[in-house]
Amino acid sequence: MASTTPAAITVAGLRKAYGSKQVLDGVDLTVPAGTIFALLGPNGAGKTTIVHILSTLIRADGGEIAVGGFDVGHEAEQVRGRIGLTGQFSAVDALLTGEENLALMGRLRHLPAAELKRRTAELLERFDLVEAARKPLATYSGGMRRRLDLAMTLMGDPEIIFLDEPTTGLDPRSRRTMWEIIQGLAARGVTIFLTTQYLDEADHLADRIAVLDQGRIVAEGTPAELKRLVPGGHIRLTFGDLSALERAAVVLDSDARDDDALTLEVAGDDGVRSLKDVLDRLERASIEVSDLSVQTPNLDDVFLALTGQKDSASQKETVR
Known part of the structure; x- marks a missing residue:
């Protein structure tokens, strides 16, 4: 509008x-x-x-x-x-x-x-x-x-x-x-x-x-x-034990895991929609999450992505 x-x-x-x-x-x-x-x-x-x-x-x-x-x-x-x-x-x-x-x-x-x-x-x-x-x-x-x-x-x-x-x-x-x-x-x-x-x-x-x-x-x-113009957003999940982490990795089809920290990263570029989907899948599988955080690109990422091109004119993006 x-x-x-x-x-x-x-x-x-x-x-x-x-x-x-x-x-x-x-x-x-x-x-x-x-x-x-x-x-x-x-x-x-x-x-x-x-x-x-x-x-x-x-x-x-x-x-x-x-x-x-x-x-x-x-x-x-x-x-x-x-x-x-x-x-x-x-x-x-x-x-x-x-x-x-x-x-x-x-x-x-x-x-x-x-x-x-x-x-x-x-x-x-x-x-x-x-x-x-x-x-x-x-x-x-x-x-x-x-x-x-x-x-x-x-x-x-x-x-x-x-x-x-x-x-x-x-x-x-x-x-x-x-x-x-x-x-x-x-x-x-x-x-x-x-x-x-x-x-x-x-x-x-x-x-x-x-x-x-x-x-x-x-x-x-x-x-x-x-x-949101820059990809790379992800959801970081922390679990209470290795068993929960392993089950979550299968359910969420992610291999971005840290067994020592008991964390798993899942792509989350769609923001709230991605987060809801991840939590719904974990709930259906009865897997509890100890902690979570949503990591999104910051303006530094946007700035580097948009001004790092030799031909920026061809990269124009305007959000209405």
């Missing part, structure tokens, strides 16, 4: 080349409003180029691109009024305090004095920067700088935010904090377009993921849908 949620971003046939190098070659994307969309791809795949085109920093060579309902090529000013961008590196002024950085961004956004003061105080509170607000940026950790960078992006109260690898270089605690902030923004109805090198980040945050390779989208879907 097609989504009834309006699209915040639509891209059709996007192309971009630098000299003889075709960086983007017919990219199609649709990002529903109020969702978190993650774009994955190996280094050099063109992720940052897409972000720069969608945020009006560079022009596309071809294609139809709309952000916030406005054409990126002909209505760039209207697009800029509705978006925010946090790049790979913190765009903060090291000579200013955190509070001064926010105030500077507010003035660039032409906020009235009262609104600027209110937004600055609100964002310092939301991003846990109140105590550090009047301290020089030299005293800020990497995580604090990234939080300030995102806070500056929010000074204009954007409907759509582009986050280009926002947690690169952060420690695990700071990454988790950023994740919570991103999820909080989406809960308020903000659309998040995220690029990342961390597959667990995309898995944790994204409502939908696209994989970009050699300038084309080679797969798109929810995290669960993408994982």
Whole structure:
């Protein structure tokens, strides 16, 4: 069933080349409003180029691109009024305090004095920067700088935010904090377009993921849908004794067994259906299971399978 949620971003046939190098070659994307969309791809795949085109920093060579309902090529000013961008590196002024950085961004956004003061105080509170607000940026950790960078992006109260690898270089605690902030923004109805090198980040945050390779989208879907593209899921069963293990191996027609650990592995690519079938067969044979676990491919497996091909264009898979 097609989504009834309006699209915040639509891209059709996007192309971009630098000299003889075709960086983007017919990219199609649709990002529903109020969702978190993650774009994955190996280094050099063109992720940052897409972000720069969608945020009006560079022009596309071809294609139809709309952000916030406005054409990126002909209505760039209207697009800029509705978006925010946090790049790979913190765009903060090291000579200013955190509070001064926010105030500077507010003035660039032409906020009235009262609104600027209110937004600055609100964002310092939301991003846990109140105590550090009047301290020089030299005293800020990497995580604090990234939080300030995102806070500056929010000074204009954007409907759509582009986050280009926002947690690169952060420690695990700071990454988790950023994740919570991103999820909080989406809960308020903000659309998040995220690029990342961390597959667990995309898995944790994204409502939908696209994989970009050699300038084309080679797969798109929810995290669960993408994982189902890659075979290799299995059910691992543990039994109480060797006799039960041997009987189960016959009933389930599997030789993937470990007699020392008393475990047996059975293919389970159909998820719940496979699990139900295995348990039904064991129950009919009166074989008890001590423990079981379902092992499914993760996004690392998906990423390697989809981007490990020399000709990824011929491997395109789109999940509807």
